[in-house]
Amino acid sequence: MNIYVINGPNINLLGTREPEIYGKDTLNSITKTCNDKASKAGHSLHFMQSNYEG
Numbered sequence: 001m002n003i004y005v006i007n008g009p010n011i012n013l014l015g016t017r018e019p020e021i022y023g024k025d026t027l028n029s030i031t032k033t034c035n036d037k038a039s040k041a042g043h044s045l046h047f048m049q050s051n052y053e054g
Helices: 027-040
Strands: 002-007 044-049
Touching: 002 027, 027 044
Parallel strands: 002 044
Antiparallel strands: none
């Protein structure tokens, strides 16, 4: 199964912007963890990130 994940504005700043609120995990580390788990379950994840707000 293909699963598409669209990340919105400022998600690319995870781990660097206010880590005391949003945590220290970066978008790359979250993406890797999700890909690893999906792969083990036989799924394929496709990620996109955009800061567009319109």
